[in-house]
Amino acid sequence: MKQLFLSAFLIGALLSGIQAQSKRKDDPYYKKYDKLFSKVLKKENDLGNELSANVEKLKSDSAYRKRYFSNSMEISKEKQALEKEFVQQFPNSMISYDIVRKQLGRTSNIQRIQQGLSVLGPQVMQNNEVKEYLQEVEKLKVVNIGGKAPLFSMQDTSGKMVDLADFRGQYVLVDFWASWCGPCRAENPHVVKAFKKFSSRNFTILGVSLDKENGKEAWLKAIADDKLRWTHVSDLKFWKNEAAKLYLVSSIPSNFLIDPNGVIVARDLRGEKLSETLDKLLPSTEELQRRSSDILKLSKMIGSAETLQEAKTIYDSIFLKYPENGNRNIGYAYDLSRFLMVNQLMKENKPAALQLLTAIKPGVLRHQAVTSVVKKLVEIGSTADAEKLLVEELSSLKGNGPGLKDSAGYYTASKDYALVLSKENRYAEALQWMQNAADSKSVKTNNEKALLGLLLEKNGRHTEAFGLYTGMVREGRGNEQVKTGLKNTWLATGKKEKAFDAYLKSLSDTLVSQKTSHIKEFEVNYPAPGFTLQDLAGKQINLENLKGRVVVLDFWATWCGPCVGSFPVMQAAVDKYKNQAVNFLFINSWETEPDDAKRKTLVSKFINSKGYRFDVLLDKPIAGEAGKYEVIQQYKVKGIPAKFIIDKKGVVRYALTGFDGNFDASLVELSLLLDKLQKEKV
Numbered sequence: 001m002k003q004l005f006l007s008a009f010l011i012g013a014l015l016s017g018i019q020a021q022s023k024r025k026d027d028p029y030y031k032k033y034d035k036l037f038s039k040v041l042k043k044e045n046d047l048g049n050e051l052s053a054n055v056e057k058l059k060s061d062s063a064y065r066k067r068y069f070s071n072s073m074e075i076s077k078e079k080q081a082l083e084k085e086f087v088q089q090f091p092n093s094m095i096s097y098d099i100v101r102k103q104l105g106r107t108s109n110i111q112r113i114q115q116g117l118s119v120l121g122p123q124v125m126q127n128n129e130v131k132e133y134l135q136e137v138e139k140l141k142v143v144n145i146g147g148k149a150p151l152f153s154m155q156d157t158s159g160k161m162v163d164l165a166d167f168r169g170q171y172v173l174v175d176f177w178a179s180w181c182g183p184c185r186a187e188n189p190h191v192v193k194a195f196k197k198f199s200s201r202n203f204t205i206l207g208v209s210l211d212k213e214n215g216k217e218a219w220l221k222a223i224a225d226d227k228l229r230w231t232h233v234s235d236l237k238f239w240k241n242e243a244a245k246l247y248l249v250s251s252i253p254s255n256f257l258i259d260p261n262g263v264i265v266a267r268d269l270r271g272e273k274l275s276e277t278l279d280k281l282l283p284s285t286e287e288l289q290r291r292s293s294d295i296l297k298l299s300k301m302i303g304s305a306e307t308l309q310e311a312k313t314i315y316d317s318i319f320l321k322y323p324e325n326g327n328r329n330i331g332y333a334y335d336l337s338r339f340l341m342v343n344q345l346m347k348e349n350k351p352a353a354l355q356l357l358t359a360i361k362p363g364v365l366r367h368q369a370v371t372s373v374v375k376k377l378v379e380i381g382s383t384a385d386a387e388k389l390l391v392e393e394l395s396s397l398k399g400n401g402p403g404l405k406d407s408a409g410y411y412t413a414s415k416d417y418a419l420v421l422s423k424e425n426r427y428a429e430a431l432q433w434m435q436n437a438a439d440s441k442s443v444k445t446n447n448e449k450a451l452l453g454l455l456l457e458k459n460g461r462h463t464e465a466f467g468l469y470t471g472m473v474r475e476g477r478g479n480e481q482v483k484t485g486l487k488n489t490w491l492a493t494g495k496k497e498k499a500f501d502a503y504l505k506s507l508s509d510t511l512v513s514q515k516t517s518h519i520k521e522f523e524v525n526y527p528a529p530g531f532t533l534q535d536l537a538g539k540q541i542n543l544e545n546l547k548g549r550v551v552v553l554d555f556w557a558t559w560c561g562p563c564v565g566s567f568p569v570m571q572a573a574v575d576k577y578k579n580q581a582v583n584f585l586f587i588n589s590w591e592t593e594p595d596d597a598k599r600k601t602l603v604s605k606f607i608n609s610k611g612y613r614f615d616v617l618l619d620k621p622i623a624g625e626a627g628k629y630e631v632i633q634q635y636k637v638k639g640i641p642a643k644f645i646i647d648k649k650g651v652v653r654y655a656l657t658g659f660d661g662n663f664d665a666s667l668v669e670l671s672l673l674l675d676k677l678q679k680e681k682v
Contacts, residue, residue, distance in 0.1 A: 029093035036086055040079045047072060092121035097130060109268075110144045113137055143247045145267060149174070149258045152243045154208070154233035157220060162233050164206065169260050171203045171282060173274070176244055176254045178210040179222035184253040187270060188226040194274045195230060201282040202260070202329055208243045209234035210252060288330055291322050295333040297627075300592040302340040303559050304602060311344040335360045339369045346376040354389065362397075367412040374416045383423050390417040411442035419451060427458040446477045446661055453485050462492040474507045476515075476665025508664075515669045522654040522673065528646045529634040533587065533617040536604050541585065541617055544650075549581045550677045551646040552670075555619075555632050557590045558606045563641040566659035569666045571612055573674075576667075581648075582674055589619035589632040590640065596621070645673055648682045 024030060050068075057064050083103075087096040097120060104116050117125070124130055142150060153163045164174070175191060177184035195205055207228060211219040213236045223232055235242055241249075247256060257266040257277065266277050283291065298318050305311035318337050327334075338360045345353035357373055360366040370393055377386035393413045399405030414437045421430035434452050437443050443452055449472055456465035466489035472478040473486055483504070490500050528551075532542045543551065554570060556563035574584050593599040600618060607616055619629040635644060638657075645654040654673050659666065 024095050024098065027093055027095050029090045029095060032090060033086060033093070033095050036082055037079075040075060040082055043075050044079065047075060087119055091119060092123040094124060094127060094129070096120060097124050097127070101133070110137065110140055113140075140248055143256065143264060143267075145264050147264055149256065149262050149264050150246045151262075152246055154235055154243060156231060156233050157223070162206070162231060164258075165262075167204065167206065167258075168262055169202075171198075171260060171278070172258050173203075173205045173269075174208060174243075174247070174256045174258060175205055176208050176210060176241075176247070176249050176252050178252060179215060179218040180211065181252050185222065185226065187253045188228065190271050190274055192227055192229075194278055197275060198278045198282050199230075201278075201284075203278060203282055205230040207232040208241065209236075210238055210241050210244055210249075211236055212238045283327070288327065291327055292330040292333045295322060295330070295337060297592060299333065299337040299340055300559050302337060302344060304592055305344065306602065306605070308344055308348050308350070311341060315341045331361060332363075332365065335363070335365045339365050339372075342369050343372055346373055349376075349380060354385075357389075362406055362409060364408075367409045370413060371416050374420065378420060378423055383420050386420045387417070387424075390420060407440070408442075411437040411440050415443065415448055415451070418455065422451065422455060422458075427455055431455040431459050446472065446479070446482075449477070450479065450482050450485070453482065457485055457489055457492075462489045465489045466493055470507065473504070473664070474510050475662070476511045476668055477662045479663060508668075511665060511668055512672070515665065515672055518669075519672060519676070522656050524652055524655045526652050528644070528650050528652045529631070531631045531634065533619065533631065536600065536607070536616050536618070541615070543585075543646075546583050547650050548648050548682055549583055550648060550674055552582065552584045552674070553635070553644040553646065554584065554586045555589050555635070555637050555640050555642045556586060557588065557640060558602060559592060560590075560640050562659040565661060566641050566666065567610065567612060567614075569659075569663050569670070571614070572663075572667055573670050574613065576671070577674060581678065584615060586614045586616045587619050587631060588616055589629040589637075590627070594621070594626065645677065647677045647680060653677060 027033070047068075051058065054064070054068075058068060083099045086093075087099055090096055100116050100120060104113055107113065120130075125134075141147065149164065151164050153161050156162045164172075173191075173194075177188070179185075191205065195203075205228075207223075207230060209219050209232060211234055216234075216236060219232075219234060219236075222228075233243075247254075253270070255267065255269055255274075256264050257269060259265045259281075265281070269277055295318055298314055302311045302314050305314060315337055318334070324331075324334050338356055342353045342356050342360070345356065353373060357366075357369055360369050370389065374386045374390060377383065377389070390413055394410065394417065397404065397406045397410040397413060404410045414433045418430040418434035418437070421427075421433065434443065434455050437448075438452055443449055449468060453465045453468045453472075456462075456468065465485065469478065469482055469486035469489060472482050478486070486504070487500055490503070491497060495503075528543065530543050532540055535541055552573075558564070570584065570586075577584075588599075588603050591599050591602070593602055596618075603616060603618065607614060619631045622628040622630055622633070632642075635642070641657070641659055643654075643656040644652050645656075647653045656669075
């Protein structure tokens with residue numbers, strides 16, 4: 001029975017495929033057409049008559065069927081060649097237009113339509129019939145690849161309204177089908193296969209059924225039978241389905257692949273083409289990890305680039321190599337590259353930095369980027385630009401509801417805004433914003449506490465400022481500004497100036513006492529791995545030759561913020577112990593620049609630009625292992641900055657990692673360790 005149905009269907013299709021002679025007998029080129037096509041049209045007509053007379057033979061005789069199809073193919077090729085010839089010779093004939101339209105069929109591919117019509121002459125293109133067709137083509141642009149997908153709402157199988165907008169942020173395949181559609185049901189296994197493979201990769205499907213009003217039961221049965229385990233909607237209006245009209249669907253199956261931004265990126269993906277397309281757009285977890293790692297490495301190179309042009313070249317290469325649309329799950333990696341590029345642009349006061357900043361998605365990286373840009377704007381005196389940026393940022397972070405849309409980001413921006421206002425001597429306003437952040441326990445860093453203290457002081461709240469400054473100095477968190485503020489508020493609260501130095505010493509003694517009690521936390525005891533490394537002047541430094549002296553090894557990299565942040569403390573320590581039996585060796589490692597000569601130039605330029613008087617050594621890269629270095633691996637370093645203090649016998653006695661940003665506390669801590677080892681005898 002099935003064989004008979006298929007045969008009848010095939011025969012019907014073959015008969016309908018027999019093309020009648022052109023009816024445009026009033027066309028100026030009809031006689032040319034009639035003469036050129038008369039023989040092939042006769043062959044085609046004869047073949048159709050033969051088919052009508054031999055239906056049963058076509059079903060039962062495979063040899064006859066093979067011969068028939070062979071003849072049909074030959075006639076078809078001959079006719080296609082004549083059609084091409086006619087269109088080329090007579091592009092202003094409406095018969096040529098008919099030929100092109102027949103070739104285009106029911107396609108909705110704009111590019112294909114435009115390419116097909118391009119062979120026609122200007123007279124044809126001005127014909128009213130053609131103009132009407134072009135108007136229909138214009139409508140297709142609404143659902144063309146690259147355009148925004150039209151939004152619609154429709155009831156699902158349980159009667160609940162589903163909105164296409166709810167799928168924003170995912171790749172979604174809007175799949176038009178129906179339970180009664182044979183080709184749709186034949187296509188469903190490919191769709192199911194794609195769903196199983198890619199549903200864990202930010203992909204889903206929205207099935208839109210063109211079933212009839214009385215066809216809900218058949219629709220639900222088809223969903224169950226074909227195991228279509230995704231969201232399904234329908235208004236059961238058959239070809240008048242509202243979504244189908246919106247997407248100009250004239251045949252099914254038909255589908256549209258929409259990206260996370262709501263843009264149509266592909267359509268009519270049949271068979272394996274669906275999975276092949278999704279494979280390109282939605283890589284596996286392993287591939288995403290590889291891409292993310294590569295982007296992060298390139299991003300670090302943006303941060304260490306010596307020129308803006310070099311940074312821009314690296315930045316552009318990231319988006320060229322890994323288009324962002326296909327890697328939405330690793331958006332943080334792209335935002336890091338933007339963040340570092342913003343910093344590079346700000347170094348040269350480029351307005352493009354503010355534009356690029358808007359592309360960084362809300363989150364920690366954006367907060368850091370805004371703070372970085374504001375800091376630079378304040379440095380160059382562009383407080384008005386900084387204020388404008390922060391007002392917009394605060395508005396977006398606050399949201400429209402009763403609560404804050406992003407509290408962490410809001411209070412970060414509040415602190416930045418307070419800084420900008422303080423630079424404009426608007427201390428009362430600045431304190432309001434800073435106090436709000438303090439009340440939410442968001443004032444944490446030394447600089448933030450110092451700013452709060454300054455604003456309290458400027459607003460006459462000396463007792464509160466004094467208490468804040470005292471705590472900071474006692475904990476080793478006070479810089480010179482804080483110590484000055486401490487003295488100012490000491491005097492402003494009626495205390496005597498001659499007693500201040502004794503008070504300051506008492507705070508320092510408390511800090512030393514606190515740090516002394518914590519020395520044991522850093523204790524280790526093992527022989528220091530030996531090494532010989534070259535310094536920036538080309539001199540070879542052998543650790544073995546430094547026995548009898550206390551040695552501080554400091555592993556660092558130019559891109560490492562905490563490393564660079566600790567250097568003022570380390571310079572103070574170097575200066576403090578310069579005439580004593582202590583050597584400080586700053587071992588540069590884990591740099592992103594693979595070329596040795598370029599790396600040496602990069603490090604030298606960095607050290608010289610900051611005016612540091614360090615003995616810098618260059619760790620040796622391990623051959624064949626990108627990103628790995630010999631000495632840092634020997635010392636089993638897991639994070640930088642990492643410091644190892646070696647005693648006079650060549651034994652590692654203390655190991656410290658990281659930097660908390662506290663100048664006094666860090667210097668006191670380091671001094672206690674060095675003083676203890678210096679007192680030991682060899």
